[in-house]
Amino acid sequence: MMNIIQKAGKSGAFLAPLAGISNLPFRLIARSLGCALAYTEMISANGLVRKTDRTFEYLKTCADDHPLGAQVFGADPEIVAQASSIIANNGADLIDINMGCPVKKVIKTGSGAILMKDPVLVARIITSVKKAVQIPVTVKIRSGWRGGLINAVEIARIAEDSGADAITIHARTADQGYSGKADWRIIAEVKKAVKIPVIGNGDIWQPRDAVKMLRETSCDAVMVGRGALGNPWIFKGIIQACSGQTENYLPSLDQRQKMIKNHWEKEAQFLGSKLADKRFRKHFLWYTKGLEGASRFRQLAGKLKDGEAILNELNEYFRSVREQQVKIMP
Numbered sequence: 001m002m003n004i005i006q007k008a009g010k011s012g013a014f015l016a017p018l019a020g021i022s023n024l025p026f027r028l029i030a031r032s033l034g035c036a037l038a039y040t041e042m043i044s045a046n047g048l049v050r051k052t053d054r055t056f057e058y059l060k061t062c063a064d065d066h067p068l069g070a071q072v073f074g075a076d077p078e079i080v081a082q083a084s085s086i087i088a089n090n091g092a093d094l095i096d097i098n099m100g101c102p103v104k105k106v107i108k109t110g111s112g113a114i115l116m117k118d119p120v121l122v123a124r125i126i127t128s129v130k131k132a133v134q135i136p137v138t139v140k141i142r143s144g145w146r147g148g149l150i151n152a153v154e155i156a157r158i159a160e161d162s163g164a165d166a167i168t169i170h171a172r173t174a175d176q177g178y179s180g181k182a183d184w185r186i187i188a189e190v191k192k193a194v195k196i197p198v199i200g201n202g203d204i205w206q207p208r209d210a211v212k213m214l215r216e217t218s219c220d221a222v223m224v225g226r227g228a229l230g231n232p233w234i235f236k237g238i239i240q241a242c243s244g245q246t247e248n249y250l251p252s253l254d255q256r257q258k259m260i261k262n263h264w265e266k267e268a269q270f271l272g273s274k275l276a277d278k279r280f281r282k283h284f285l286w287y288t289k290g291l292e293g294a295s296r297f298r299q300l301a302g303k304l305k306d307g308e309a310i311l312n313e314l315n316e317y318f319r320s321v322r323e324q325q326v327k328i329m330p
């Protein structure tokens with residue numbers, strides 16, 4: 001029987017857990033463009049068990065936000081299990097355990113990628129989460145801790161033996177952070193070593209990269225992180241590319257403008273406009289990256305006070321681009 005990962009993997013790419021980014025508005029936008037499964041950002045197991053308000057914000061979801069993976073991080077098997085059971089009672093379709101985050105703040109608590117150095121603890125955490133919840137449990141790992149310590153295959157086997165329902169590999173070591181090129185060969189090795197579904201992740205920037213990863217690694221699904229920033233259309237492009245279509249998947253100027261407005265409105269509704277003012281700036285920059293003549297807008301956006309003002313400036317930019325287009329038409 002196909003599990004949730006295999007089923008979703010057949011219908012499109014997944015949106016990665018992205019701290020500060022993969023919130024409800026962004027997940028809904030990605031889904032509207034064909035994303036087949038989306039994850040919350042990583043949520044502290046301690047925060048959930050202690051019932052910190054901020055932590056519960058990350059769990060906010062709605063009827064259109066499925067299938068949803070909620071990602072948890074922690075190092076104490078009992079606490080991670082308790083947190084997972086809270087997550088399961090709050091509408092997530094699967095629990096993903098973070099064993100790949102290289103950020104100091106996380107590592108120093110014994111969570112995230114440092115767990116890859118402690119296979120015994122990896123097994124204990126997964127076993128205890130599996131006992132606590134009925135929904136599927138997946139694990140997200142790196143290739144290894146550092147260059148000389150590539151152990152994704154060993155950790156994936158342990159995850160499988162401990163009951164994990166799927167495994168995601170971000171094909172970089174923890175000490176690489178997000179730099180250097182992802183080495184997809186490790187994804188292929190893990191796929192050969194385990195029977196549970198494998199999700200490949202790292203350096204999918206264009207739809208054709210997804211097709212290449214699927215072909216080269218035989219993974220069951222692909223996960224997109226940074227490639228979706230300012231480009232949620234990549235999910236539609238991946239569906240097209242996987243079915244052999246080569247037409248342009250990118251939006252028209254009008255569609256891009258509408259999407260930015262739509263995303264901004266969703267964020268303002270979700271966070272309140274004050275917080276959205278702060279948090280949405282990066283999206284304005286991502287959405288306009290590489291667009292012709294956008295550098296003036298991008299410079300100005302950094303100086304403007306609030307999202308409304310940036311949105312007005314953006315409309316002005318799109319209007320001037322349209323005018324230019326009309327002028328150069330014969």
Ligand SMILES: Cc1cc2nc3c(=O)[nH]c(=O)nc-3n(C[C@H](O)[C@H](O)[C@H](O)COP(=O)(O)O)c2cc1C
Pocket residue numbers: 016017018019020021040041042071098100101140170178201202203204223224225226227
């Ligand atoms: C800003 C940012 C935040 C991230 N937050 C998380 C997170 O909360 N949990 C996680 O497992 N990975 C996180 N990641 C890693 C991504 O999920 C993904 O594994 C990584 O970016 C590689 O994929 P990509 O090359 O498609 O970006 C984050 C990455 C970035 C750039």
